[in-house]
Amino acid sequence: MKQLVYISTSRSEVPSLTEVESILSASRRNNARDGLTGLLIVGGRRFLQALEGPEAQLSAAYARIKRDPRHFALVELSRKPITKASFPDWAMGYEAGRGDLAELVYQLTSMIDEPSLQAQLRGFAQLHSKAA
Ligand SMILES: Cc1cc2nc3c(=O)[nH]c(=O)nc-3n(C[C@H](O)[C@H](O)[C@H](O)COP(=O)(O)O)c2cc1C
Numbered sequence: 001m002k003q004l005v006y007i008s009t010s011r012s013e014v015p016s017l018t019e020v021e022s023i024l025s026a027s028r029r030n031n032a033r034d035g036l037t038g039l040l041i042v043g044g045r046r047f048l049q050a051l052e053g054p055e056a057q058l059s060a061a062y063a064r065i066k067r068d069p070r071h072f073a074l075v076e077l078s079r080k081p082i083t084k085a086s087f088p089d090w091a092m093g094y095e096a097g098r099g100d101l102a103e104l105v106y107q108l109t110s111m112i113d114e115p116s117l118q119a120q121l122r123g124f125a126q127l128h129s130k131a132a
Helices: 015-035 055-067 101-108 115-131
Strands: 002-010 036-043 044-054 071-081 093-096
Touching: 002 055, 002 115, 015 036, 015 055, 015 093, 036 101, 044 055, 044 115, 055 101, 071 101, 071 115, 093 101, 101 115
Parallel strands: 036 093
Antiparallel strands: 002 044, 002 071, 036 044
């Protein structure tokens, strides 16, 4: 099993609810089919996504995601083997940068027992909760 974390920038200035909903519905459908789980956080114009699962399915999903015109400038923050999924129950969990993003993400990531992933997600949320 592998885990991938990347950030990207939305093509539209702020992704609309419709856009995010369409991303999420395709993600949940495909990820459930492919045995992938993960979390998508939207902060301002940035996406941060953690995606995990069997290597072949993960690579195929990431190849599709990279080609998606709704975002650009993807930067891989980490890609590594894992023994246990951090988000086993979420075909794609989601949080938007409304309200206190940092607080929400803090709670959402409390079950993660991998310090570097937890720190990455929390750091991103903290940065964007100030900008919002
Ligand atoms: C920020 C972002 C995250 C995405 N995450 C996923 C994902 O986790 N799984 C997925 O299948 N597609 C994801 N997508 C959508 C894919 O780019 C692509 O549109 C979709 O997989 C096509 O699926 P379909 O052929 O079933 O319509 C994401 C797109 C964006 C912009």
